[in-house]
Amino acid sequence: MYNFEIEKPATIDDAVAALTSDEAQALAGGQTLIPTLKARLAAPEKLISLAGISELRGISTDKSGRICIGAGMTHTAVASGAGAYPALAALAGQIGDVAVRNRGTIGGSVANNDPSACYPAAVLASGAVVVTNAREIGADDFFDGMFTTALEEGEIVTEVRFPVPQQAAYVKFKQPASRFALVGVFVARFADGVRVAVTGASEEGVFRWAEAEAALTASFSPDALAGLQASADGLIGDLHGSPEYRAHLIGVLTGRAVKLAG
Amino acid sequence: MTKVSLTLNGKPVSGKIEGRTLLAEFLREGQGLTGTHIGCDTSQCGACLVHVNGALVKSCAMFALEADGCEVTTIEGVAAADGTLSAIQDAFREHHGLQCGFCTPGMVMSTAELLKINPKPTEADIRDHLEGNICRCTGYHNIIKAIMAASGQDVSGIAAE
Numbered sequence: 023m024y025n026f027e028i029e030k031p032a033t034i035d036d037a038v039a040a041l042t043s044d045e046a047q048a049l050a051g052g053q054t055l056i057p058t059l060k061a062r063l064a065a066p067e068k069l070i071s072l073a074g075i076s077e078l079r080g081i082s083t084d085k086s087g088r089i090c091i092g093a094g095m096t097h098t099a100v101a102s103g104a105g106a107y108p109a110l111a112a113l114a115g116q117i118g119d120v121a122v123r124n125r126g127t128i129g130g131s132v133a134n135n136d137p138s139a140c141y142p143a144a145v146l147a148s149g150a151v152v153v154t155n156a157r158e159i160g161a162d163d164f165f166d167g168m169f170t171t172a173l174e175e176g177e178i179v180t181e182v183r184f185p186v187p188q189q190a191a192y193v194k195f196k197q198p199a200s201r202f203a204l205v206g207v208f209v210a211r212f213a214d215g216v217r218v219a220v221t222g223a224s225e226e227g228v229f230r231w232a233e234a235e236a237a238l239t240a241s242f243s244p245d246a247l248a249g250l251q252a253s254a255d256g257l258i259g260d261l262h263g264s265p266e267y268r269a270h271l272i273g274v275l276t277g278r279a280v281k282l283a284g
Numbered sequence: 285m286t287k288v289s290l291t292l293n294g295k296p297v298s299g300k301i302e303g304r305t306l307l308a309e310f311l312r313e314g315q316g317l318t319g320t321h322i323g324c325d326t327s328q329c330g331a332c333l334v335h336v337n338g339a340l341v342k343s344c345a346m347f348a349l350e351a352d353g354c355e356v357t358t359i360e361g362v363a364a365a366d367g368t369l370s371a372i373q374d375a376f377r378e379h380h381g382l383q384c385g386f387c388t389p390g391m392v393m394s395t396a397e398l399l400k401i402n403p404k405p406t407e408a409d410i411r412d413h414l415e416g417n418i419c420r421c422t423g424y425h426n427i428i429k430a431i432m433a434a435s436g437q438d439v440s441g442i443a444a445e
Binding site: 023026060 | 325333350415
């Protein structure tokens, strides 16, 4: 490992101040960032560990019934602590492996926006709000392409607020070596309509499948998807699956998610 | 260099480290506890698993500085002080749950966390829990059998392989 400094601030304000330096990078659970540093895919001179910031921890319900999850909560903590939103808790419990879940955090996952990560699908399908040290960003405006988000330099995710759907489920088709989603689909049914978010499939990262949303809003049943085919344009093609294969999986997994949510 | 102080296998230890020092390196090179193995160094294999404040973590994917003030348990802290094996270690020995032994420290640490959460796991529970532990020798059969036995379940009907 190349040499760098680590700082461990105790408050969000101190972390934001430390991140104003050009060469500083926030470190959450490190389950993506540390392997990334080892591979020299990133080489910041200074890491700002967020692990000592108690303000980033906690799970609560706000006045509008949203589940509010502190950005520093591990996947294990969300799996056991977000019981009021069972589909979200189930998703957290399927990320990576046990040890990854004990370190990786929701804030880190959302800020990284890996195109195959699970959380972005939950955030987008739920129409969640990503809260930072500076502002609130709606899910539809937050994810901005592979490994890219609306976050500015030095901006830290502090909390994610999830409206709780009437029915919801996440189904992923695991890439067995990495345990990331080859394709994952999160379906969430609210009083005013259904939202469907797809991860793992697109070169642009997580996206909503509008045709399926319209069909499922009209009739929330796997049969409503009959005849619908996700487009293979812009989907990922690699040794694990072609764009056409992923496009097919999107339809299959959406149907399974609807069934599971029912 | 920064000072790190933690409780390691029940004893207070401290050492000077660099920011980049991984917990696995601190344990192996700083403390001489080479039972924690670095297999892949890419977070895939689970040979470096230790417990930090009771939770299973990959010590190759955590900086030593982040363990400051924590309680860390490694494979060296699992057997009794007189060398008597823990029930999990004993079951791995009894049921031949290892061949070359490289992955075994991680397997034992992972099993300890599993049995804490789920004292009587099914075979499916065990296989699911061991997703992050790779063994290139055994084919897992005897590892599963050892874990079933360690959890006090009857394994007499499971064939030896």
